[in-house]
Amino acid sequence: MNRLSTNIFRRSDALKSKPDTSAKQPFRVRTGFLILILSASISLANAEPQNQKNEILAELNAAATRVETVKASLQVGIPHPTAALVQWTEALVAYRKNPEFLYLKGYQPLVPLYFLLKSDSDAFSLFVPRVYKVFRGKNKIFDTSIDIDIALIPQDIILALKPLRINDTDHTEWKLAKDQTAFELTVKDKEGKILRKIIIDSSEHVRYQVEYNDAGFPYLEIWKDDWRDTGSIFFPYEIKMKRSLPKKNELVLKFKEIRPNEKLEEKLFQDTFPKDAEVVELKESSG
Structure with missing residues (x-):
């Protein structure tokens, strides 16, 4: 040129x-x-990116294979639904790929425990000390209509944390993104149903993905920015999630330190929720 x-x-x-x-x-x-x-x-x-497709898929899947656990310090941001404001909370997060487990603890100055979220075996518990309640239920409850607004949706956070993997049985359709600097992939299952769409930049990092539900509608967008080398893997230090169905919800993660593949302490898996807190079992709204 x-x-x-x-x-x-x-x-x-x-x-x-x-x-x-x-x-x-x-x-x-x-x-x-x-x-x-x-x-x-x-x-x-x-042009069809045939020469690069196998290389990109191999790198994505290799990165997903290399990650077993993630431990990190970060800030969790909850955007205001109507104003240009974000409520930030300091937090610690731990994630295990297999079997899947999520631990997220929020705290603020002079408030050692602002919230505590755990997800294990597709079920979650969320303790909110301010109201002294433990909310519990299956993760899939957030894909239905419920009577309470909870910004910390466990399966969305898990999707944001774990490196993306393309299964061998999935079908991928490739094209150049609109700015012609990245590839856009449409991932379908063997029956042709859209699972997600992905944008991969020239560094082979997933910078955007949109997830589709069983009805074929997009319900969750994830932006991944500020990719850095953590020593064993590259990881995005800023992640934004925007859910549109069945309720609108936004969440931002800004990482300070990330430590992949460290053993998770046994205390993270223990039931540390207060026994005297009110337990609220979340169920699908009848309305």
Whole structure:
């Protein structure tokens, strides 16, 4: 690109010594250059990324294989539903891939426990000291209508934390993203149902994904930015989640320190919820 531009400028300089043609020739050169760019863009847009597809999928799946656990310090942000405000809370998170487990503890200055969320075997418990209640239920309850607003949706946080993996049985459709600097993948199951759409940048990092529900509607968007090398894996230090169904919900994670593949302490798995707290079993709303 630089070489071609230099040649054009040199040609324009040379034409200055020919007064009879200087008014027309630069226009021809610039027009030819624009046609060249347009042709290249069209070819790029129509090209199937066959040469890179296997490499990208292999790298995605290798990264997912390398991660067994994640421990991190971070800030959890809950955007205000109507105003441009975000409520930030300091937090610690621990995630285990197999069997799947999530621990998220929030705290603030002078408040050692602001919330405590655990998810194990597709069931969660959330302790909120301010109201002194423990909310419990199956993770899938958040995919139905419930009578209470909870911003800490465990399966959304798990999806945001764990590296994405494309199964061998999944079908992928590839095209260039609109800005032509990344690939957009549509992932379908063997029956042709859309599971998710992904945008992968030139560094082979997933910077955006949208998840689809069983009815075929997009329900959750995840943005992953500020990718850094943690020593054994690359990990996004800023993640934003935006759920649209069945209720709108947003959550932001900004990481301070990430330690992958460290053994999780046994105390994280113990039942540390207060025995005298009111327990609220969440069920699908009848309305």
